[in-house]
Amino acid sequence: MTDARSEQPVVWTIAGSDSGGGAGIQADLHTARSFDCHGCSVITTVTAQNSVAVTGLYELSDQAVSQQLNCLLKDMPPAAIKIGLLSNSEQLDAIVEFLKAWPKNVEKPFVVWDPVMITTQNDPLSTLTQKQSHRLLTLVDLITPNTDEVSWLSGIRVSDKENALTAASKLVNLGANGVLITGVEDELHDNEAIADIYVPKTPIYDQPYLTYLQTKVTTIHDHGTGCTLSSAIAAVSAHDYPLEDALTLANAYVHKGLLEAAGIGKGPGPVAHTRWPNNLKHFPNIRATNLPAPTSAFPKLSKSPSLYPVVDSFEWVKHLLQLGIKTLQLRIKSAPTEAVELAIKRSIELAHSYQAQLFINDHWQLAIKHGAYGVHLGQEDLQTVDLEALRSSEVRLGISTHSYTEVLIALQYAPSYIALGHIFTTQTKEMPSKPQGLERLVRYVALLKPTGIPTVAIGGISKARIAKVKQTGVNGIALVSAITKAANTEAAINELHQELEAAHVD
Numbered sequence: 127m128t129d130a131r132s133e134q135p136v137v138w139t140i141a142g143s144d145s146g147g148g149a150g151i152q153a154d155l156h157t158a159r160s161f162d163c164h165g166c167s168v169i170t171t172v173t174a175q176n177s178v179a180v181t182g183l184y185e186l187s188d189q190a191v192s193q194q195l196n197c198l199l200k201d202m203p204p205a206a207i208k209i210g211l212l213s214n215s216e217q218l219d220a221i222v223e224f225l226k227a228w229p230k231n232v233e234k235p236f237v238v239w240d241p242v243m244i245t246t247q248n249d250p251l252s253t254l255t256q257k258q259s260h261r262l263l264t265l266v267d268l269i270t271p272n273t274d275e276v277s278w279l280s281g282i283r284v285s286d287k288e289n290a291l292t293a294a295s296k297l298v299n300l301g302a303n304g305v306l307i308t309g310v311e312d313e314l315h316d317n318e319a320i321a322d323i324y325v326p327k328t329p330i331y332d333q334p335y336l337t338y339l340q341t342k343v344t345t346i347h348d349h350g351t352g353c354t355l356s357s358a359i360a361a362v363s364a365h366d367y368p369l370e371d372a373l374t375l376a377n378a379y380v381h382k383g384l385l386e387a388a389g390i391g392k393g394p395g396p397v398a399h400t401r402w403p404n405n406l407k408h409f410p411n412i413r414a415t416n417l418p419a420p421t422s423a424f425p426k427l428s429k430s431p432s433l434y435p436v437v438d439s440f441e442w443v444k445h446l447l448q449l450g451i452k453t454l455q456l457r458i459k460s461a462p463t464e465a466v467e468l469a470i471k472r473s474i475e476l477a478h479s480y481q482a483q484l485f486i487n488d489h490w491q492l493a494i495k496h497g498a499y500g501v502h503l504g505q506e507d508l509q510t511v512d513l514e515a516l517r518s519s520e521v522r523l524g525i526s527t528h529s530y531t532e533v534l535i536a537l538q539y540a541p542s543y544i545a546l547g548h549i550f551t552t553q554t555k556e557m558p559s560k561p562q563g564l565e566r567l568v569r570y571v572a573l574l575k576p577t578g579i580p581t582v583a584i585g586g587i588s589k590a591r592i593a594k595v596k597q598t599g600v601n602g603i604a605l606v607s608a609i610t611k612a613a614n615t616e617a618a619i620n621e622l623h624q625e626l627e628a629a630h631v632d
C-alpha cells in the first residue's frame with residue numbers, strides 16, 4: 127500500500143482572511159490545491175472585504191498566531207511556507223521568533239514572504255514599519271514585493287527596471303536571500319510586456335538577475351495576484367523544484383488565471399484558479415543577459431533519434447555504426463587537442479558514409495570545420511557559442527536542459543532537439559541538479575509536443591528502465607553506461623531495441 131502522506135506536500139499559508147475569497151488565505155488554499163499540495167492556514171487578520179472595499183480589519187493576537195503555528199508544527203510540518211499579511215509588529219515578532227527557533231530535527235521548509243501592505247483597492251492593511259519588516263528579510267528564502275511594496279521596503283522609488291535592480295540590491299545587502307520584484311514596466315522590450323525581475327543573493331546561471339517577461343493582460347479582475355503568485359511559488363517549491371522553476375510555473379499560473387478571470391462581485395474579481403500549467407502560451411519568456419540572441423530555427427533531424435548512444439572515441443563510433451546505430455554522439459571530455467580533432471574528423475567522415483546522425487558534443491568550432499551533422503551543447507556552452515556561425519553552417523543543434531527554466535531558454539533557439547536530463551541518478555557525470563524522475567519527464571514531453579521539436583531523455587537509463595522512459599512519449603533515449611559498460615555491446619543494443627519495441631506508447 128502506498129502512503130498518500132508523502133505524495134501531497136504540506137504548504138502553510140500565514141496570511142489574512144479575505145471574506146470575498148479572492149486574496150489572502152482563500153487564494154493561497156486554492157493555489158495549493160491546484161498544485162497538488164495540502165494547504166494549512168495560520169490566520170493573522172480577519173478582513174471584512176468584498177470586491178469593492180475592505181470594511182473591517184480584525185487583527186489576531188500574537189498568541190493566536192503562535193498557537194496556530196505550534197499546533198501545525200506538531201502534526202503537519204510544512205515543505206514550504208508562504209507568508210502574506212502581517213498587520214502589526216507583534217504578529218511579525220511571533221513569526222520571527224517561530225522561524226528562529228525552528229527545531230533541528232524537522233527539515234527546514236522553503237519560505238516565501240509576500241509583503242502585503244495595501245489592498246488592490248488601496249486600503250491600508252498593516253501598521254508595520256520599514257525597519258520592523260527588515261527583521262524578517264534574512265529568515266526567508268524569497269520576498270515577492272510588487273513595485274509599490276519594494277519602494278516601501280527599500281526606501282527607493284521603483285518605477286522601472288533600473289531602479290528595481292537598485293532596490294533589490296539594497297534589500298540583498300540588508301540580508302534578503304532573493305528578491306522577486308513583480309510588475310515592472312520594461313520599455314526595453316515592449317509596452318505590451320510586463321517584467322518580474324528576480325535578483326538572487328548568489329548569481330544564477332552566472333547572472334546577477336533573471337527577467338521573466340510576460341504579455342500584459344488587460345483585465346480589471348486581478349484581485350489576489352500577489353497572493354496567488356507567492357503561494358504558487360511555495361507550492362511548486364514544496365514539490366522540490368528548483369526556485370527558478372517555481373518562479374516560472376507560478377508566473378504561468380497567474381498569467382492563465384488573469385486570462386480566465388471571469389469577474390465575481392461589482393469590483394475587481396479574483397484571478398481564476400486552474401491547474402498545473404501545461405500550455406507553452408502561458409509561460410514567460412525568460413531573459414538572461416549573457417545568452418546569445420536567437421537565430422532562425424535550426425534544421426530538423428532527418429530521422430527520430432530513438433536509441434541514441436553517447437560515446438567518447440572514434441573506435442566506439444565505428445563499432446556502433448557497424449552495429450546499425452543511426453543516431454549517436456561523440457563526447458570527448460579529456461584528450462589532447464590534436465587527438466580530439468582527429469577523432470572528430472574521422473567520426474564525421476565515417477558517420478557520413480553510414481548516413482548516420484552524428485552529434486559532436488561541446489567542440490562546435492571543430493564540428494563546423496569538419497562538416498558535422500550535428501552539435502550538442504549544454505546551457506553553459508550557450509554562453510560562449512557563436513550561434514550565428516553555427517546556424518549558417520546548417521548544422522543541427524541539440525541542447526541540454528535540466529528544468530522548466532532551461533527548457534524555456536532552449537526553446538528560444540528553436541533547436542533540432544531538446545535533451546531532458548538527468549532522469550535518474552547517473553554514475554557517468556557529476557550533476558549539479560537533482561534527478562528529475564518520470565513524472566517531470568512526462569510534463570516536459572507534453573509541454574513540448576505542440577512545438578514539434580523532438581525530445582531526448584538522458585541520465586541513468588538502463589535496460590530495466592528504458593520501456594518506462596519510452597512510455598512518456600519522448601522521441602529519443604540517450605545512453606552512456608548502458609552501452610559502454612555492457613559485456614556484449616551487440617547483445618545490449620538488441621535487448622534495448624526489443625524493450626523499446628515492446629513499450630506501449632499512447
Ligand SMILES: Cc1ncc(COP(=O)(O)OP(=O)(O)O)c(N)n1
Pocket residue numbers: 436455457487488502503504505507524526545546547555582584604
Ligand atoms: C543527449 C545529451 N543530453 C545531454 C548531454 C549533456 O550535455 P552538457 O550539458 O553540455 O554536458 P556535457 O555532456 O558536455 O558534460 C549530452 N551530452 N547529450
Ligand SMILES: Cc1nc(C(=O)O)sc1CCOP(=O)(O)O
Pocket residue numbers: 526527528546547548549551552553554555584585586587604605606607608
Ligand atoms: C552526459 C550526461 N548528461 C546528462 C544530463 O542530464 O545532461 S546525464 C549524462 C550522463 C548519462 O550517462 P548514463 O547513461 O551512463 O547515466
Ligand SMILES: [Mg+2]
Pocket residue numbers: 487488502503504507
Ligand atoms: Mg557540454
